[in-house]
Amino acid sequence: MTDNAFPHTERSGTGKTPEPIFRLRSSGDGIVVLAMEGAWTMGHTLFPQVVRGLDEFCRKNRVERLQFDTANLFAWDSRLITVLLRLEEACHKRGIVFDLTGLPDGVMRLVDLATARPPSEKVGETWESGFVVEVVGRGVFALLRDGLDFLDFLGRSTRASLKFLFGLSAFRKKDLWVLIRECGVQALHIVALVNLLVGLILAFVGAVQLQQFGAQIYVANLVTISMTREMAPIMTGIIMAGRTGAAYAAHLGTMNVNEEIDALHTLGLSQVEFLVVPRVMALVFMMPLLCLYADFMGIFGGMAVAVGMLDLPFRQFMDQAGIAFSFTNLGLGLFKSVLFGFLVAMSGCFRGLRSERSAAAVGIAATSAVVMATVAIIATDGVVAVLCNFMGI
Amino acid sequence: MIEAVDMPQKGSSIHLSVEDLYVRFGMQAVLEGVTFQIRRGEVFVVMGESGSGKSTLLKSLIGLVEPNSGKILFDGVNFWRASDHVRKTIMRRTGVLYQRGALWSSMTLAENVALPLEQFTELSRRDIRELVSLKLALVGLTGADDAYPSELSGGMLKRAGLARAMALDPKILFFDEPSAGLDPVNAKLLDDLILELCDSLGTTVVVVSHELDSIYAIADDAIFLDGKEKNIIDRGSPRSLLQTSQDTRVRAFLTRGGERTKGEL
Numbered sequence: 331m332t333d334n335a336f337p338h339t340e341r342s343g344t345g346k347t348p349e350p351i352f353r354l355r356s357s358g359d360g361i362v363v364l365a366m367e368g369a370w371t372m373g374h375t376l377f378p379q380v381v382r383g384l385d386e387f388c389r390k391n392r393v394e395r396l397q398f399d400t401a402n403l404f405a406w407d408s409r410l411i412t413v414l415l416r417l418e419e420a421c422h423k424r425g426i427v428f429d430l431t432g433l434p435d436g437v438m439r440l441v442d443l444a445t446a447r448p449p450s451e452k453v454g455e456t457w458e459s460g461f462v463v464e465v466v467g468r469g470v471f472a473l474l475r476d477g478l479d480f481l482d483f484l485g486r487s488t489r490a491s492l493k494f495l496f497g498l499s500a501f502r503k504k505d506l507w508v509l510i511r512e513c514g515v516q517a518l519h520i521v522a523l524v525n526l527l528v529g530l531i532l533a534f535v536g537a538v539q540l541q542q543f544g545a546q547i548y549v550a551n552l553v554t555i556s557m558t559r560e561m562a563p564i565m566t567g568i569i570m571a572g573r574t575g576a577a578y579a580a581h582l583g584t585m586n587v588n589e590e591i592d593a594l595h596t597l598g599l600s601q602v603e604f605l606v607v608p609r610v611m612a613l614v615f616m617m618p619l620l621c622l623y624a625d626f627m628g629i630f631g632g633m634a635v636a637v638g639m640l641d642l643p644f645r646q647f648m649d650q651a652g653i654a655f656s657f658t659n660l661g662l663g664l665f666k667s668v669l670f671g672f673l674v675a676m677s678g679c680f681r682g683l684r685s686e687r688s689a690a691a692v693g694i695a696a697t698s699a700v701v702m703a704t705v706a707i708i709a710t711d712g713v714v715a716v717l718c719n720f721m722g723i
Numbered sequence: 724m725i726e727a728v729d730m731p732q733k734g735s736s737i738h739l740s741v742e743d744l745y746v747r748f749g750m751q752a753v754l755e756g757v758t759f760q761i762r763r764g765e766v767f768v769v770m771g772e773s774g775s776g777k778s779t780l781l782k783s784l785i786g787l788v789e790p791n792s793g794k795i796l797f798d799g800v801n802f803w804r805a806s807d808h809v810r811k812t813i814m815r816r817t818g819v820l821y822q823r824g825a826l827w828s829s830m831t832l833a834e835n836v837a838l839p840l841e842q843f844t845e846l847s848r849r850d851i852r853e854l855v856s857l858k859l860a861l862v863g864l865t866g867a868d869d870a871y872p873s874e875l876s877g878g879m880l881k882r883a884g885l886a887r888a889m890a891l892d893p894k895i896l897f898f899d900e901p902s903a904g905l906d907p908v909n910a911k912l913l914d915d916l917i918l919e920l921c922d923s924l925g926t927t928v929v930v931v932s933h934e935l936d937s938i939y940a941i942a943d944d945a946i947f948l949d950g951k952e953k954n955i956i957d958r959g960s961p962r963s964l965l966q967t968s969q970d971t972r973v974r975a976f977l978t979r980g981g982e983r984t985k986g987e988l
Contacts, residue, residue: 500842505829589825593887596785596819597839598811 529631553632582682
């Protein structure tokens with residue numbers, strides 16, 4: 331009779347729960363007994379070695395049946411069950427009979443319960459580690475699918491927007507007014523603050539450089555042109571992407587979770603007409619007004635620096651700003667703000683409606699709506715800048 | 724305008740027919756060749772264990788999931804092959820009560836019930852207001868017109884959802900797990916309400932449920948879906964299935980795994 335002990339951890343002398351120990355002994359006729367002693371509970375690191383110990387034992391001895399001796403088992407919890415399941419798997423591979431009879435009743439019942447049902451069928455998409463090519467391929471296909479879905483959404487939204495303009499769209503006027511208030515008046519303070527600071531920063535940076543040439547008066551030109559043409563629409567667009575675009579995605583995503591969108595669909599109401607178009611219209615109507623307000627706040631910020639720091643007279647700053655101001659720049663900025671409003675609303679609604687039905691998915695939808703809108707705003711601004719250059723604007 | 728409610732004789736004709744329905748999600752088949760008919764005015768229950776395809780079947784019936792093949796016929800009209808206009812007309816003649824009510828959270832109860840009336844009828848504001856009050860009163864929510872869904876309990880949400888589902892006096896009502904999440908008293912109240920309203924209005928009712936008490940209380944006819952077969956494995960009224968079904972899965976389901984005896988019913 332062989333008796334292999336694996337006292338990998340010493341018994342603690344603290345008088346608290348005894349450390350787990352296992353011994354494998356052969357009792358003849360191919361029967362091996364695994365004796366478990368001490369506390370087989372979570373927090374001990376011995377357990378992976380049990381399977382290795384059995385493997386080692388099997389290499390040296392003929393093993394046909396594995397039995398257990400738990401006479402000195404002090405305590406156990408679900409960690410023991412996981413060890414037993416791994417042992418069962420190892421026995422199954424080696425054709426060894428896994429005999430539970432020596433285990434405590436509770437352990438036997440739990441092992442039976444854990445092995446009673448066949449593993450569930452695979453549910454949902456699983457990402458298995460594979461070749462880089464496969465991962466890249468999946469990513470590219472997902473991106474293409476996303477792009478095609480967005481084009482489809484864009485087409486349906488455009489058609490619904492036209493219906494709205496001709497007064498044929500099904501939506502609640504009250505909802506439109508609420509949305510206009512939310513993305514208009516309620517956004518004023520954040521738009522004001524950010525654009526005031528942008529105007530201040532522009533004037534500061536410009537003043538330091540222009541002062542070297544005694545040309546500090548041109549701070550007025552710098553602030554007026556950059557605010558009206560570029561900074562106000564971009565900053566307002568980005569603020570609205572973070573504020574309103576994310577809110578749209580979260581709201582529609584939550585509606586999806588609560589089956590509210592299904593309820594609209596089964597009533598025969600178009601989700602695009604009812605949910606998307608009012609949001610798009612609210613932002614498209616409000617963005618130019620917010621942008622105009624942002625222009626004013628930015629120039630005001632620049633003026634504060636010029637008058638406060640550069641000792642430029644208020645009147646002189648205003649005269650110079652008047653000279654630098656052009657309706658072309660203002661119109662271009664307002665046009666871009668309409669475009670950005672459209673992009674923010676579309677991104678928010680698209681991501682919200684495509685959101686999966688869980689709290690985590692709503693968060694992801696809000697985040698991706700902001701990312702999508704911000705990238706779209708910057709990219710569109712770049713395209714418009716190139717087109718303006720071609721057209722000499 | 725809302726059509727006048729004709730009172731069809733219960734079981735007089737086939738209202739909804741499903742023929743050889745197949746639904747797959749990607750490579751995973753959920754329903755394979757499901758066929759059954761629902762008679763006008765009856766309470767029809769779709770039973771089955773979790774994951775048996777009940778909800779998928781319901782989603783196909785209410786127009787949310789397009790089947791891969793097969794037919795869903797409402798009064799003989801193939802829903803998924805019909806024109807957009809016809810399909811929308813059919814959808815407006817159906818009402819759906821979702822598992823959690825699915826009330827539009829940004830609207831009050833009155834606005835929730837009023838929306839279908841505003842969108843699909845030419846009734847005056849006053850008429851709509853009267854109808855809304857009536858529907859809310861029918862489900863025991865008199866005076867809750869201005870409450871928002873977030874202010875309601877689970878039972879009230881379901882009743883409000885039922886009021887909205889009945890807004891256009893539908894010919895057929897679908898219920899997704901109506902008793903789920905309700906205490907036994909509220910579940911019974913909802914069952915009674917469903918029966919009473921449907922008897923009064925002559926509406927055909929399709930219920931997806933695995934709540935046994937509710938199933939025994941309301942069902943005239945039922946099918947039992949099985950997740951492995953991906954098809955119907957038995958059909959009949961739940962009480963008769965309990966007596967006659969030879970299928971162990973159906974018997975296990977109807978006896979809660981063997982706990983319930985016939986004498987307990």
